[in-house]
Amino acid sequence: MVGIIVGSTVLADLLQSFEMKRHTVAVEDLRPGRVAGMLARLARRVPLVVAVFFMAVSFFAFMKLLSVADLSFAVPVTAASVALETVLARLILKEKVTALRWAGALSVACGVALLAM
Numbered sequence: 001m002v003g004i005i006v007g008s009t010v011l012a013d014l015l016q017s018f019e020m021k022r023h024t025v026a027v028e029d030l031r032p033g034r035v036a037g038m039l040a041r042l043a044r045r046v047p048l049v050v051a052v053f054f055m056a057v058s059f060f061a062f063m064k065l066l067s068v069a070d071l072s073f074a075v076p077v078t079a080a081s082v083a084l085e086t087v088l089a090r091l092i093l094k095e096k097v098t099a100l101r102w103a104g105a106l107s108v109a110c111g112v113a114l115l116a117m
Contacts, residue, residue, distance in 0.1 A: 012053075013051075083109040
C-alpha cells in the first residue's frame with residue numbers, strides 16, 4: 001500500500017510540475033468571467049489530467065492505509081515520496097537541487113528507514 005501511495009504521489013507531482021512549467025496560468029484567467037475557459041483549457045492538458053488521476057489513487061490508497069495502520073506510521077512513511085521526488089526532479093525535470101535540499105531529502109529518507117525497522 002505504501003508503494004502505491006509513494007509511487008502515485010511521485011508520478012502526480014512530476015507530471016503536474018512538468019505541465020505547469022510548460023503552460024502557465026495568467027492572473028487575468030483567475031477572474032470570475034474567465035475561470036470556466038481556464039478550466040476547459042486545463043482539462044485538455046493530458047499530463048495534468050493524468051496527474052489528477054494519480055493524486056486520486058494516492059488519496060484513496062492513503063485512506064486504505066489508515067484503515068489498517070496507525071496515523072503515526074502512515075504519514076511519516078509516505079514521506080518517502082519527498083526523497084524520491086528530489087532525485088527525480090534533478091534527473092527528469094533538470095531542476096537545480098541545493099546541498100541543503102539534498103540534506104533534507106536524505107534526512108527524510110533516514111526517518112522513513114527508521115520507521116520501517
